[in-house]
Amino acid sequence: METRVAARRSLPPLVAQLPFLLLILLTVSSCAAAATSDLVIGEDYVRPPARRHRKALLSLFPWRKKKASSSSSDPQQVHISLAGEKHVRVTWITDDNSVPSVVDYGIKAGTYTSTSQGESTSYSYLLYSSGKIHHVVLGPLEDNTVYYYRCGGQGPEFQFKTPPSQFPLSLAVVGDLGQTSWTTSTLNHIKQCEHDMLLLPGDLSYADYMQHLWDSFGKLVEPLASTRPWMVTEGNHEKEHIPFFESGFQSYNARWKMPYEESGSASNLYYSFEVAGAHIIMLGSYTDYDENSDQYAWLKADLAKIDRKRTPWLIVLLHAPWYNSNWAHQGEGDSMMTAMEPLLYAAHVDMIIAGHVHAYERAERVYNGRLDPCGAVHITIGDGGNREGLARRYRNPKPAWSVFREASFGHGELKILNSTHAHWTWHRNDDEEPVRTDDVWINSLAGTGCIQDSSRELRKILMAP
Template identity: 85%
Template sequence: MEERAGARRRSRSPPMALLLLLLLSACSSAASGAPVLGEDYVRPPPAPRRCGVHRKALLSLFPWSKKKASSSASDPQQVHISLAGAKHMRVTFITDDNSVPSVVDYGTEAGTYTSTSQGESTSYSYLMYSSGKIHHVVIGPLNDNTVYYYQCGGHGPEFQFKTPPSQFPLSLAVVGDLGQTSWTTSTLNHIKQCEHDMLLLPGDLSYADYMQHLWDSFGTLVEPLASTRPWMVTEGNHEKENILFFKSGFQSYNARWKMPYEESGSTSNLYYSFEVAGVHAIMLGSYTDYDESSDQYAWLKADLAKIDRKRTPWVIILLHAPWYNSNWAHQGEGDSMMAAMEPLLYAAHVDIVIAGHVHAYERAKRVYKGGIDPCGAVHITIGDGGNREGLAHRYRNPKPTWSVFREASFGHGELKIVNATHAHWTWHRNDDEEPVRTDDAWINSLAGSGCIQDGSHEYRKILMSP
């Protein structure tokens, strides 16, 4: 049966289909205005030698050909978890065998499962590719800050995860534009070294770009981390994968990475919110309608108006295209979204806005309407997880007054919410095998500031108006 399953998987990507997918990927990049290597982007410098070994710049072009030696068609693959409402977790996994049930057995002791949850499944076809059976199972209610052991589909290995705490401190790992390169591997290894309760990713996950098997290889690559801590993601431009008159956008992303949008009152998987340990987090969609007449704008306005800063003193936003960016790459691409939505964020006293897209790191002061404002949000760009397109080295000079620190290197961020008033942000640059902390800052929540006390009445009117 395993041989037949392998044959089925191989038949999903005939050589002619691969050529077609590669051509579509190239055409999409050109049509979307993606920067060309040598213009806004340059490739990263060669990694330094260590112990006589020089790391490859990229992983294999065909990483999906390397399946786990012990896997069978019934074994769960690409396991990852995400929050699914208060005290619940969504477990996502894929099987080649369509007869595997969408169930997860779980408990607080290894090998002993005291609860079982049944979920739903989906699949999709994309040109010559057919996905496996994609299972989404919500489990719970779960205890906070507790290790759970679980098995997917009643078959295969045991996994484990730890639920986030219900109160401070809360540790968040942050990475954008991840991809599947050797730099990605370094970034993931560095994140594994840090104690974190959850990972946040503001778009551009797999860089599959129409080659659907790269979604499979990405799922396998991140499984060791994504199966142990919840990954909360939003879409980037590389998740679009739309083909004019033939395929609508985000089909693969929506099928594989289902987020708790329904639980937050959203009607789209491309934007949603969640709460955890005193933090209200909002994931926005840079590539779906966001003007004042859009569903996303109406949903955001309503979501912000419902926030209770006594229960969640911290409000953070994640989106893909940055609003404040002094790099020449993707300059101005977030301006129209900022013009529409920044007044809402300012009215709600959002603390931090984290973006990706630009393949470099930058941290700004609190800003609003293009200038420094003590009641604005701290903006951070962190689209440097390890993508295959290289780094964006060219910055605009002189540096804007709102820009505090900027550097074109691969790396990841860590946000530790210490208590209701203070959070510690650090950015860690990849330096061969070791992460190097290059930037850090203490951030004070606006919940306890004069911004809310002095301006709450005036700006709440913006949120409450029809």
């Protein structure tokens, strides 16, 4: 069912945001500085001054002129995501309400042998009205295949490649992306790496109530997000909740629809999917997660269904990190960790990847605050290029579980070579070429003594009502 979009307001987008920009400024609070003896400023690396990329910076200004060749019916902000086994969802926006939610596609450029129809939605946020947001699911599709597609029956041709059905599998990972000159560097470096999919553990656009920044973000990431699936979960900057005026996650849910229904979830804020031999779980740090919550019940059910012979790799993404030696956001993930870490430990999760802290950190396998060979490798990668800058202050001495930490922008790459071995690298984005700065081999827990010798009590956690 298509929902008609209300007429756009004539006010410039920035002016339209003024009634609640003041509200945002009044609600911003600053943390008290920790004692100097508890802090380490960076670790061996000092970041140079930021370069300026005029094109990226101009995307932040809503009053820039549109290209004369653009049409209100042309697709904007095109991105794709997985939508169940052998299916992909194409999402785009048009200013023209009459454009149908339809995608023509095929495996040969300019030749479309299949057509899929979908749905559309829109939303209003205070004085802002979105364009028509189209969601169309394509499939079934062949694995590891390039498809050419056209949105809305007209306009330019795009192309994407489906992920493989078996190893090797290459995943790009980036958090807290934003829309700065450093974002541009990070995206350019990701483009240089061969990847099958991108994972983003929250804080996408940094719109923070200013809805036109969702539009500029969609245009900024389209060159990458239209060619490979982007699988995301929400961060604190997606909440956009104004008491008595606007509910939370309205923009995020309308624009970035993930395969939550296919995974049995009741919320777009948490879900799971499988690709090649990996089961990937996207958790919601900003929706209920205690033992009485829907998310907790869903997670138990999802973990109980996993077959580690079919998907030997088990990876979890969330926004607020559980293991963090940076001064920023200390303890913010503790309550979620208390509720859910025993579940994930019982299921023998291989990796837990978080964002939120604007720096990079990799931990050894850890559980319950201590090194544990059967625990998960924890990685914080909230350093995509956000406008708030880097979190440079670390706690000292470094915890025993912390292996590598650096306050720098960059992205990660996880190359899963087979059922037992994966190669993780983190790439600092200072130079024209990404600099590989952290590098480690990770072994899957599937088939190890951790699973074979796990205690009866831990197994009961997943089976308990």
